[in-house]
Amino acid sequence: MATFTSSLPDDLLEKVSSEASKLSIPKNKLIEKALRAYLDYLKRLEYAKSYRMASKDPEVLEMAEEDMGEYFKQIEENEAR
Structure with a gap:
């Protein structure tokens, strides 16, 4: 695992700390x-x-319509069995 260092705004770091504490997990995991x-x-x-x-x-759209027609045909064949 690599280490990454970054700066966060104070208010965001406070929220991260608060939520991590509530969840009982480390800040880095949050x-x-x-x-x-x-x-x-x-x-x-x-x-x-x-x-x-x-x-x-x-x-x-044309390809999708063609494929849907084939799909419905397969469903009908399976239901007929």
């Missing part, structure tokens, strides 16, 4: 969990953005 959650959030935003962009592309 910061680690918060950073992981934020990075996951950014990844989800990127996925959402890509889906919005894809929804405006006629070729992507």
